[in-house]
Amino acid sequence: MHLQQVASHNLQSIARRYPILRQISPTAVLLIFFWVYAIHYGERLVSSNHVKSCNWGSWEKWPTSATPHHLVFIADPQLVDPHTYPGRPWPLSALTESYTDQYMARNFRLINEQLDPDSVVFLGDLLDGGREWSTSKARQLTAHQRKHLTDLGIKAPGTKRSVDTSLSFGQPKVTSDSPLSKRDEDPKAFVHGENGRWRKWGPAQWDHEYDRFGRIFSDPRQLYPRADREAHVASEVLTHPISVENGATEIRTEEYAISGGKTRRVITSLPGNHDLGFGPGVQLTVRDRHETHFGEGNRVDVFGNHTFVSIDAPSLAASSQFEPGGADSTEEQAEARKSIWQPTMSFMGSVQAPVAKATSDYLDDLFPDSRPDGRTLRHGTDSDNTKSGKRTSVQGQAQLPIILLSHVPLYRDPDTDCGRLRERGKAISIRGGYQYQNALTRSLSTKIAQQISIAGEIVHIFSGDDHDYCDVSHRWNLVTGNGKSRLQNIREITVKSFSWAMGVRKPGFLLVSLWNPVNDKGEAIGTAASTVQTHLCLLPDQLGIFLTYAQLAGLTLIILLIRAIVVAIRGSSTLDSEDEDPDIPSRLALIRSRSPDKQPVSLTNGFSTPNKSLSKSRQRAASTSLSSTPAQDSSHLSVQRSHNARTRSVSPYSPSPSNGLVEKAGLYPQVQWADPSDDEESNVGSVGDYGDGDSQGKWKRRPRKRSVARRAWGEFWRGLGVVGAGAGGWYVFMVRTG
Incomplete structure (x- = not known):
């Protein structure tokens, strides 16, 4: 029981220090954990399970000694x-x-990682x-290039050839023109x-x-996931003369050998x-x-x-x-x-x-x-x-x-x-x-x-x-x-x-x-x-996964709405620590009077703090001045007379809040704020206690009481924001990482 009280006290202290934590309810935490699992399953486990179920040994029917x-x-x-x-x-x-x-990249990577095929063929x-x-439009060969190709026996004298500049890797490909219906004048148009x-x-x-195709299907991280592969120079190859004539800058190229597992x-x-x-x-x-x-x-x-x-x-x-x-x-x-x-x-x-x-x-x-x-x-x-x-x-x-x-x-x-x-x-x-x-x-x-x-x-x-x-x-x-x-x-x-x-x-x-x-x-x-x-x-039904997310989102909205209504109805009579509205401002009160059984407090920077020495000195002063008063009334009358005596001894023009003339003239007394960090012992005689002495309550700021519907609406959006931030952040992380 003691540990429970200590834990509750620590949680309350943390909530006071970080007000945003007051918005996180146990229901929101459970929903966030539920969404974390659902997203992890939909973005990771379901694809892995589909590919893993196709393991070669589960359906092959070769002899045990076969190496297919x-x-x-x-x-x-x-x-x-x-x-x-x-x-x-x-x-x-x-x-x-x-x-x-992302769907194809993830599944292709899982195929290479879990099934480890020897070959992959696209259809x-x-x-x-x-x-x-x-x-891109083809450009005509220069006279020097045509002569060079003719000398090599590749191009017959008098024929037309073009170099397609749209080809990749910086080395154009030499192609011959061919007649084509509807393009007889320019077959390459x-x-x-x-x-x-x-x-x-x-x-x-x-x-x-x-x-994009290369990133999905040709990247080494896709073809060889979790494999430490390295390239080593195996030999050098001279660049073809045609490539040099067409603008290749490298005279020789290097051929590489790959280590780190079989080459797919x-x-x-x-x-x-x-x-x-x-x-x-x-x-x-x-x-x-x-x-x-x-x-x-x-x-x-x-x-x-x-x-x-x-x-x-x-x-x-x-x-x-x-x-x-x-x-x-x-x-x-x-x-x-x-x-x-x-x-x-x-x-x-x-x-x-x-x-x-x-x-x-x-x-x-x-x-x-x-x-x-x-x-x-x-x-x-x-x-x-x-x-x-x-x-x-x-x-x-x-x-x-x-x-x-x-x-x-x-x-x-x-x-x-x-x-x-x-x-x-x-x-x-x-x-x-x-x-x-x-x-x-x-x-x-x-x-x-x-x-x-x-x-x-x-x-x-x-x-x-x-x-x-x-x-x-x-x-x-x-x-x-x-x-x-x-x-x-x-x-x-x-x-x-x-x-x-x-x-x-x-x-x-x-x-x-x-x-x-x-x-x-x-x-x-x-x-x-x-x-x-x-x-x-x-492979997984990706559209079905999205529909499942939509159904879970609808269920989440219903749960948050029901909780918001329940909290709003309960909050109309009493507020617990979970459902307390942090938007209500602290109440203001005036120091008008205090209960006789309360100890006096001193004001420091507008906050109430206990002052035991001051209380004891006032008690001693009261007991000395009213020694003839009967014992059963001393605790009340001594303090009252002492207080009145001090009030009469002050100058009529004194700005003291207890001066009767100034008070009647409309001077507002000093406002006391309640410190939310004080515990119950330090709040004795605080705002609520002093405020109760005001019969008219004209100096007391009371929070406007909101309707149940308004409280439920606010509670619903706060819960939705907490769950949406947690689940949305996890979903973005799962999508960005593959």
Whole structure:
């Protein structure tokens, strides 16, 4: 009990010293703790739990001795920009951009930290408005540069070449002009889409989005969280003569080796329709800019004992797309757009050579001692294939299973069921519009499968673009790499969007486990039924988190309102220490008289303080002057007579407050203030006691009594301010730190 009193006294002393603490009630403290946990869960734990639940060991079904290659597919991040929600006002659009970036950055960092994949592959639509932002104008080569290129055998005399100054890293890329329908005079001229709607946004907007993408997905702190990585100079490389002629200042560059853990392979080159446009909407300058920054759209990569073939589907669709009315493009339309689809078509026609080379190089690195002559395999040349009028397989090449990557899904019959993991609807609708098409045409899809299968057996297809999950099987009669034709069922998975602003409540990414043990000739060891296993990993519902915050905010308002009403009703009769209103001023009183059982006090700077010596001297004086008074009345009359005697002895003109004439003349006596820091003992005979002696109460300032509604309203806003400051500060901290 004593400890409770001491603690209560200390708390009261602290509250007197810091008046702001009087506003903090136990209810507000409990609400602040509740909000701290809710925000921490919504901004940290929920994302970590989602990613952690996708641990590789929880769904892989390989033999215990297997060492699979772990790969992550990320589709359609589509960084939010002015093109995404053109009707949104500035504050809302800026918040949307900030929150989507933070959402993707947090989850991508958790993927690398908790799942530690070996490779990360993006399936296109890296930016949302990349196709709409103009490129810088190309400048003509100088006479000296043209002569230098001609001497090197790169440029034929008399032909025109341009250097695109919009390319990054300070080293322009030399490109050749190509004819383009509607741009015959200047094929490299950029044409603004949607009748120039995005004209005011130029190359600076694209550069800004490119930097944002790098901060989210390419920053070492994102790719290798909590890893101490260092770069060491490994070798020096001479700068290419063309770069020097084009203005490169460095004569030689340094190549670095990285220490501090494995190097994660990241591929971002696959283009989407939001990066380039679609079909005839693809502009050569936009495609050159994308390939220079992110890599070639048509490429071959080998990892996990599988060959990945990526194709530029948006450009290839210019040869065959859904025209108005539903029919495919005619031959005349395809010929007019040849400059767009020709590079991808040529890549697919000769895909055997890059696949064979990439596979051979990969096996040489995998078995350096067993393949001394691995790079001298005999290949059939393209000229031989062209003269014979048919496709032949590469003789002697080692073939690994092929995985085809395309941003746009391949054709499937309408209403084809996408499986139970799809969030919206049942199937991908087969339709198209401005700069998009939900699926490639039937004829183009069949051509892609036939040409890619020449280089090896296609075991899987991965795509994006739809933003939702879809799992279907294609059935084609294909000629495989050994020259035999057979009916194949090829599975295609369309990966969910990684962003929560792309129309799906639960974004996601795809985990792919690759295990294909081979020998030095690329032949499979064992009889595994499948070499690819996949798992869809869902991310938190960010919109649902915001709605939860809104519900908690409503509950908080109700609790604070109920408490304010209760405190206001209780305060109308009595005020406890928790609900005391600090805005009521201290009461003023006059020293008119005092109770006989009270001790006198002395005034120091307007405050009442006890004076025991003065009290004792006055008592002695009173007892001496009234010795003949009966004992039972001495305690009252002696003080009164002594006081009157002193009053009569003072001059009539004295300014003493106890002078009767001056008092009646209207002179205001000295006002005594109550010291809030005094305890009960020091306040004996203080303001309240002296004020009670005033029968009229004319000198006493009384606080105006407020209504219950007014008190409740003030108490509600004070509680809301305390809870809002605590919870809001914690939320800002959690958002700013990731």
